[in-house]
Amino acid sequence: xxxxxxxxxxxxxxxxxxxxxxxxxxxxxxxxxxxxxxxxxxxxxxxxxxxxxxxxxxxxxxxxxxxxxxxxxxxxxxxxxxxxxxxxxxxxxxxxxxxxxxxxxxxxxxxxxxxxxxxxxxxxxxxxxxxxxxxxxxxxxxxxxxxxxxxxxxxxxxxxxxxxxxxxxxxxxxxxxxxxxxxxxxxxxxxxxxxxxxxxxxxxxxxxxxxxxxxxxxxxxxxxxxxxxxxxxxxxxxxxxxxxxxxxxxxxxxxxxxxxxxxxxxxxxxxxxxxxxxxxxxxxxxxxxxxxxxxxxxxxxxxxxxxxxxxxxxxxxxxxxxxxxxxxxxxxxxxxxxxxxxxxxxxxxxxxxxxxxxxxxxxxxxxxxxxxxxxxxxxxxxxxxxxxxxxxxxxxxxxxxxxxxxxxxxxxxxxxxxxxxxxxxxxxxxxxxxx
Amino acid sequence: xxxxxxxxxxxxxxxxxxxxxxxxxxxxxxxxxxxxxxxxxxxxxxxxxxxxxxxxxxxxxxxxxxxxxxxxxxxxxxxxxxxxxxxxxxxxxxxxxxxxxxxxxxxxxxxxxxxxxxxxxxxxxxxxxxxxxxxxxxxxxxxxxxxxxxxxxxxxxxxxxxxxxxxxxxxxxxxxxxxxxxxxxxxxxxxxxxxxxxxxxxxxxxxxxxxxxxxxxxxxxxxxxxxxxxxxxxxxxxxxxxxxxxxxxxxxxxxxxxxxxxxxxxx
Numbered sequence: 001x002x003x004x005x006x007x008x009x010x011x012x013x014x015x016x017x018x019x020x021x022x023x024x025x026x027x028x029x030x031x032x033x034x035x036x037x038x039x040x041x042x043x044x045x046x047x048x049x050x051x052x053x054x055x056x057x058x059x060x061x062x063x064x065x066x067x068x069x070x071x072x073x074x075x076x077x078x079x080x081x082x083x084x085x086x087x088x089x090x091x092x093x094x095x096x097x098x099x100x101x102x103x104x105x106x107x108x109x110x111x112x113x114x115x116x117x118x119x120x121x122x123x124x125x126x127x128x129x130x131x132x133x134x135x136x137x138x139x140x141x142x143x144x145x146x147x148x149x150x151x152x153x154x155x156x157x158x159x160x161x162x163x164x165x166x167x168x169x170x171x172x173x174x175x176x177x178x179x180x181x182x183x184x185x186x187x188x189x190x191x192x193x194x195x196x197x198x199x200x201x202x203x204x205x206x207x208x209x210x211x212x213x214x215x216x217x218x219x220x221x222x223x224x225x226x227x228x229x230x231x232x233x234x235x236x237x238x239x240x241x242x243x244x245x246x247x248x249x250x251x252x253x254x255x256x257x258x259x260x261x262x263x264x265x266x267x268x269x270x271x272x273x274x275x276x277x278x279x280x281x282x283x284x285x286x287x288x289x290x291x292x293x294x295x296x297x298x299x300x301x302x303x304x305x306x307x308x309x310x311x312x313x314x315x316x317x318x319x320x321x322x323x324x325x326x327x328x329x330x331x332x333x334x335x336x337x338x339x340x341x342x343x344x345x346x347x348x349x350x351x352x353x354x355x356x357x358x359x360x361x362x363x364x365x366x367x368x369x370x371x372x373x374x375x376x377x378x379x380x381x382x383x384x385x386x387x388x389x390x391x392x393x394x395x396x397x398x399x400x401x402x403x404x405x406x407x408x409x410x411x412x413x414x415x416x417x418x419x420x421x422x423x424x425x426x427x428x429x430x431x432x433x434x435x
Numbered sequence: 436x437x438x439x440x441x442x443x444x445x446x447x448x449x450x451x452x453x454x455x456x457x458x459x460x461x462x463x464x465x466x467x468x469x470x471x472x473x474x475x476x477x478x479x480x481x482x483x484x485x486x487x488x489x490x491x492x493x494x495x496x497x498x499x500x501x502x503x504x505x506x507x508x509x510x511x512x513x514x515x516x517x518x519x520x521x522x523x524x525x526x527x528x529x530x531x532x533x534x535x536x537x538x539x540x541x542x543x544x545x546x547x548x549x550x551x552x553x554x555x556x557x558x559x560x561x562x563x564x565x566x567x568x569x570x571x572x573x574x575x576x577x578x579x580x581x582x583x584x585x586x587x588x589x590x591x592x593x594x595x596x597x598x599x600x601x602x603x604x605x606x607x608x609x610x611x612x613x614x615x616x617x618x619x620x621x622x623x624x625x626x627x628x629x630x631x632x633x634x635x636x637x638x639x640x641x642x643x644x645x646x647x648x649x650x651x652x653x654x655x656x657x658x659x660x661x662x663x664x665x666x667x668x669x670x671x672x673x674x675x676x677x678x679x680x681x682x683x684x685x686x687x688x689x690x691x692x693x694x695x696x697x698x699x700x701x702x
Binding site (some may be wrong): 048049050075077081082083084085086087089090091093094095097098099105106107147150154 | 461462463467469530570577580582613614652679685
């Protein structure tokens with residue numbers, strides 16, 4: 001309502017009332033015909049075979065067609081794109097027949113200028129008094145903005161889907177890379193030991209992460225063999241780099257001077273120089289040793305040293321098991337000079353030396369996974385295996401690891417070296433490695 | 436594998452009568468035959484089913500590989516026939532199902548003894564000397580229409596549609612469900628259907644065959660119906676006075692009459 005300046009405006013102002021009534025009257029005088037023709041949506045009625053019997057001006061305007069070109073001449077499907085026709089025939093028409101109505105179907109109408117206009121179409125079937133279908137009434141709504149928005153959403157959904165697929169492929173590729181890298185840090189096979197046998201097992205805690213445990217057995221000078229097993233700090237690529245450096249340093253050092261304490265001392269120097277100088281101290285624990293087989297006597301001498309690593313277990317043919325203590329050895333790589341402790345033992349027929357990483361002894365056990373497996377349990381388990389050849393001991397320990405289930409959350413390396421007793425199969429084809 | 440469950444197989448009609456298998460085409464499900472079943476039920480045993488990916492079939496059995504060719508759908512038909520141990524059945528296929536029936540009859544001749552092809556087309560896309568009515572672009576456009584019309588399909592509705600065949604209280608919610616399909620599976624079926632070329636397969640048909648086409652059908656025009664009739668030795672062509680691609684819905688009386696007459700004439 002308008003209020004003229006300088007006059008009081010009254011809600012019951014006579015002029016204002018007149019204006020409102022005039023507007024209302026104009027609305028009432030709006031004929032049904034005009035409501036139909038100029039509606040803000042397209043209207044059309046067709047016979048049951050789709051022939052257009054009636055169409056409003058709004059829709060004709062959108063189509064760019066004259067009424068005389070359409071009524072009685074075209075079918076509803078003639079207004080649609082070819083894809084829309086297919087959709088109409090396979091979905092729209094049968095559903096309309098079965099349900100008597102259908103609403104909100106997205107189609108495109110062809111415009112005379114060659115353009116296409118996205119629309120939303122709804123139809124109902126009008127039935128005669130006896131229930132027979134007479135004609136189809138259809139409304140057509142302009143859906144240009146909506147369709148643009150939907151397409152935007154669809155595009156985003158597709159690009160999100162594409163990104164997800166890409167991420168999955170990347171992850172798979174990364175896992176493959178990890179697996180290859182991991183294998184490069186472990187020996188493919190263990191060498192044959194005259195009159196003796198070696199067996200190993202490696203458990204990776206997660207396919208996504210490179211493990212930090214390592215082991216190897218290798219020939220030294222035609223008679224003796226070197227071996228090592230250890231655990232670097234951390235996990236992932238940094239740990240893998242450290243493992244690689246450790247492994248090749250130990251192998252090279254052993255060729256130069258196979259004395260276990262000397263080999264670990266060299267490794268200590270290399271790691272300390274490589275990492276501590278850069279302010280990123282990294283270290284490992286390791287057992288390094290040499291094997292001196294005496295096949296004629298049916299035994300071998302083991303000489304080993306430990307740098308902060310859990311002590312080896314010796315399983316004897318008489319059914320006992322005991323730790324081979326190497327007290328006081330420091331972590332390798334922490335200090336510029338570190339003391340390492342060495343020890344020796346002789347293995348006769350039926351004796352086996354077992355090396356392991358702390359993934360085994362620190363496996364969480366018990367119902368609520370709060371206790372650790374521990375050194376004592378390991379010793380007791382080892383005693384049950386005493387007298388058996390290395391591959392059998394490793395197999396039994398592999399079963400033990402599997403039994404830990406999700407309680408085994410760290411990488412675990414196992415290495416057993418021994419002299420099979422004469423009742424066991426000879427070592428020739430018994431050197432084995434499992435991962 | 437439970438084929439009956441997988442393909443939502445329904446058996447109705449007269450158990451003593453000859454078996455008629457009604458196979459829906461691309462777009463909807465076995466409900467398409469609702470006006471056909473009553474005309475057959477007195478004298479025939481009627482078998483209905485949904486292809487995997489359509490209607491209330493077991494969507495978990497869907498495999499893009501298997502259903503990327505009509506052979507996969509034909510295998511569905513053969514397996515349904517085997518599950519019910521059908522012998523000498525009459526296979527009535529609408530649209531693409533007509534061609535699926537041709538393939539199935541070739542694979543399992545002892546199970547399918549006659550074919551009725553409703554609005555068939557052995558190839559939808561134009562080719563040298565052959566007019567199927569469509570170009571390859573048109574098929575892409577249809578796939579676009581499928582993407583913009585989920586027809587009541589959504590992740591939330593899927594379990595309702597798939598699992599509640601007979602709960603009328605869900606009627607309103609189930610609007611459009613006869614044609615509701617997982618859009619990904621619908622896309623595969625659409626591609627398989629509209630890019631197929633089964634013209635060579637027609638020559639191998641050896642069973643009595645009725646071809647039904649319509650006077651006005653944009654998907655399977657009359658010249659295509661005539662082509663099918665020409666290609667199948669000894670087949671009968673009946674053109675129904677019907678508009679659209681679904682005469683069994685738009686002209687049920689004429690369709691049923693042609694169908695029952697053909698059935699009565701079989702040995």
